[in-house]
Amino acid sequence: MDPARALRDIAFQLERAGEPTYRVRAFRQAAAVVDRLSEDELASRVSAKSLQALKGIGKATAGVIEDAWHDRTPAYATKLPASTLPDGGALRTALRGDCHTHSDWSDGGSPIAEMAETARELGHEWIVLTDHSPRLTVARGLSAERLRAQMDEVARVNEQLAPFRLLHGIEVDILDDGALDQTEKLLDRLDFVVASVHSKLRMPAREMTPRMLAAVENPHVRVLGHCTGRLVGGRGRPESQFNSEKVFTACRENGVAVEINSRPDRLDPPMRLLRQAVELGCEFAIDSDAHAPGQLDWQVYGCERAEKAGIGPDRIVNTRTADQLLR
Structure with a gap:
C-alpha cells in the first residue's frame, strides 16, 4: 500500500x-x-x-x-466516521464536470494538479479552476500577473492529465457598480467566468439589483455564483436582498447559468429562489465550490436539491462535454 x-x-x-x-x-x-x-x-x-x-x-x-x-x-x-453524503442520484451520474473550484493559488488548500487528479478519480471529464480575483485579498485573489502565470500551470496540468481537461477560469468579484474585478483583456483569454458578490452583501435591493444585472449582462460571464451570499449553520449570514425575478430573467436572456452552490454552509440559492429560477426558464450549474480535494464530492448536495426542484439534466450545464460547455 x-x-x-x-x-x-x-x-x-x-x-x-x-x-x-x-x-x-x-x-x-x-x-x-x-x-x-x-x-x-x-x-x-x-x-x-x-x-x-x-x-x-x-x-x-x-x-x-x-x-x-x-x-x-x-x-x-x-476510526473515521462513515460518509453521510447523499448519493446524488441520476443527476450526479450525469455530471461531467464542475464549474467552480479553488486551489492553493488563492484560498484553496491543495495544488492545482491535486484538485484535477481528484476530480478525474471521481469520474469527471473536466473541471474549471476558478480562483479568486484580486480585490478579495483575504482569499489571496490573483493579480493580473499571477493569473497569467497560472495559465502556464494549467497548461502543464493538461499535458499531464489528458484526455482529462482542466479549464482555466476565475471567480471574479462583482464590484459595487456591477463591473468585474479583472481586465477585459484577461477575461477574454479565460475559458470560463463565474461572477459572484463577496462584498457589501447587505446593500439595499435597489442598489444590489442593478449591480447584479450589470454583471449578468457582461458577455464574459457564464455563471452567477452563490447568488444570495448566505451562510447557513454555525456561520450563519442572511441572504442579500435583490429583485430575483429581474436577475434570473437576465440570466436566462444572457445565457448565464444560475449556480446551485453545493457547499453545506451555503446551499445557495434557497429552495424558494431555486424554484423561481426553474419557473423562469434558467439553466443551472451544480458546483462544489471546492477549496480542497475532498470537497469536490459535495456536488451531491447540489444534485439532491436540483432533483427536489425538478431540474432535469438538459438544463444543467455540467452535463455537457468540455467542448459543448465552451461553445
Missing part, C-alpha cells in the same frame, strides 16, 4: 466530512514529506521507527505510514 496515497485518502475523507482544516493539513503535509523520501530511506525510517523525527510527520501520520508500508489498513482510517 502506498503510504502517501493512504495519507491523502484519509485527508480526502476528512475534507468530505467537513473536518477542521488543521487536521486535514497534517495528513496532506505528511504525504508531501513521504513523496520526497527515497524508498530506501522510507524503509529505513519505518524499520527504525524514526518517522516522527521528520518535520511534518506526527504520531498519527507516522502510524498511517507504518501501517501502509506493512500493507495493513491504517488503524486511523478504521
